[in-house]
Amino acid sequence: MATLSTTRVWRNCNLATMQAGDEPYGIVEDAALVVEGERIAWTGLRVELPERYASASHEGLAGRWITPGLIDCHTHLVYAGQRADEFEQRQQGRSYADIARAGGGILATVRATRGADEDSLLQGTLARLAALRREGVTTVEIKSGYGLDLATELRMLRVARNAAGTSGMHIVTTFLGAHALPEEYRGRADDYIDFVCDEVLPVVAHERLADAVDVFCENIGFGLQQTERVLAAARDHRLPVKLHAEQLSNMGGTALGARYGALSADHLEYLDVSGVEALARSGGVAVLLPGAFYFLRETQRPPVAALRENGVPIAIASDCNPGSSPFASMQLMLNMACVLFGLTPEEALAGATRNAAQALGLEAEVGTLAVGKRADFVVWNVEHPAQLAAQFGPNPCYRVVARGDTLI
Numbered sequence: 423m424a425t426l427s428t429t430r431v432w433r434n435c436n437l438a439t440m441q442a443g444d445e446p447y448g449i450v451e452d453a454a455l456v457v458e459g460e461r462i463a464w465t466g467l468r469v470e471l472p473e474r475y476a477s478a479s480h481e482g483l484a485g486r487w488i489t490p491g492l493i494d495c496h497t498h499l500v501y502a503g504q505r506a507d508e509f510e511q512r513q514q515g516r517s518y519a520d521i522a523r524a525g526g527g528i529l530a531t532v533r534a535t536r537g538a539d540e541d542s543l544l545q546g547t548l549a550r551l552a553a554l555r556r557e558g559v560t561t562v563e564i565k566s567g568y569g570l571d572l573a574t575e576l577r578m579l580r581v582a583r584n585a586a587g588t589s590g591m592h593i594v595t596t597f598l599g600a601h602a603l604p605e606e607y608r609g610r611a612d613d614y615i616d617f618v619c620d621e622v623l624p625v626v627a628h629e630r631l632a633d634a635v636d637v638f639c640e641n642i643g644f645g646l647q648q649t650e651r652v653l654a655a656a657r658d659h660r661l662p663v664k665l666h667a668e669q670l671s672n673m674g675g676t677a678l679g680a681r682y683g684a685l686s687a688d689h690l691e692y693l694d695v696s697g698v699e700a701l702a703r704s705g706g707v708a709v710l711l712p713g714a715f716y717f718l719r720e721t722q723r724p725p726v727a728a729l730r731e732n733g734v735p736i737a738i739a740s741d742c743n744p745g746s747s748p749f750a751s752m753q754l755m756l757n758m759a760c761v762l763f764g765l766t767p768e769e770a771l772a773g774a775t776r777n778a779a780q781a782l783g784l785e786a787e788v789g790t791l792a793v794g795k796r797a798d799f800v801v802w803n804v805e806h807p808a809q810l811a812a813q814f815g816p817n818p819c820y821r822v823v824a825r826g827d828t829l830i
């Protein structure tokens with residue numbers, strides 16, 4: 423039980439609680455928020471602050487806004503090297519898929535990452551996490567998938583786990599062994615899936631290095647049968663699943679994932695109505711990745727209207743990686759999700775908070791300002807929460823608090 427000495431009252435603020443309900447953004451104006459230890463203990467109108475908090479330490483916020491800590495629910499931010507040369511090639515007319523088929527793309531980053539030691543991977547990771555944190559991110563999902571061999575996949579996941587302590591952020595890890603076919607398995611995709619399921623996943627599960635399992639289901643990734651084998655193996659290890667699906671073509675990965683109770687299906691530019699309906703029935707989250715859409719100059723947009731009509735929760739994420747979305751900025755994603763995909767600022771912010779929490783299975787812990795949840799929140803120098811999606815550049819982040827501790 424927290425005592426008053428660990429109780430802190432944040433007052434003279436406005437809350438965008440992001441709780442679903444009648445009030446847009448879950449707004450409470452002229453509010454207070456009380457933290458006891460690592461948890462939110464009370465939220466409400468300032469004038470209704472219970473007397474028992476009168477002697478706790480108070481911080482006045484001069485009318486600033488508080489939102490839940492932002493959540494980046496899909497990243498690949500443990501990697502070595504960079505791929506600006508591929509950007510140069512794409513600007514000269516070569517496609518992302520062509521570069522991948524010629525051994526570049528994901529495999530270029532695999533070569534660099536296999537050659538990097540744990541410490542240098544950690545330094546790069548911490549720099550990218552710091553960029554996210556400066557802009558209000560408190561929870562980040564990080565995938566493996568640039569190792570594609572046992573040692574490097576484990577190294578990536580360890581780096582991701584270790585980054586949690588140093589960054590003060592909540593890190594969730596995902597095993598993405600089925601991200602691409604490594605060169606040594608060329609022409610033997612089924613053998614590689616055997617290796618992922620029989621030799622890598624059991625070690626990852628035994629060492630508790632991953633919180634979920636992901637597959638790149640795509641014509642330049644893995645087919646439906648191969649994807650299903652990985653999903654089934656994950657289920658055997660009692661790990662939840664998610665997918666990269668319908669990014670470059672409609673393969674039916676989303677519907678397959680829905681059958682396995684996937685937490686989310688991510689990308690989704692080519693998702694059709696039957697895929698949307700499958701996702702709606704399964705309760706999975708649609709994670710949209712506007713950075714990759716923008717950077718690859720895609721033209722096919724995800725089916726936002728159908729997702730809305732079917733009540734599928736929409737999350738947004740940075741997909742931070744060196745090839746298709748080299749952006750460590752959730753503020754930029756908020757803006758891009760609105761301009762490129764037609765989300766409203768409120769939908770975008772829900773996508774970076776409440777719905778992103780659900781995409782990670784963390785909805786009971788984070789994602790809204792609610793009593794009992796982890797005290798992860800951001801104080802912003804804005805006049806209204808819509809401003810978070812409506813501008814980019816001057817960083818309005820005033821404080822970032824995670825588990826009750828002020829990180830920034």
Ligand code: NIG
Nearest residue numbers: 528638666714741743745746
């Ligand atoms: O989410 N689509 C597959 N994986 C990443 C791209 C990784 C890369 O190009 O390095 C993505 O876009």
Ligand code: FE
Nearest residue numbers: 496498666741
């Ligand atoms: Fe991705």
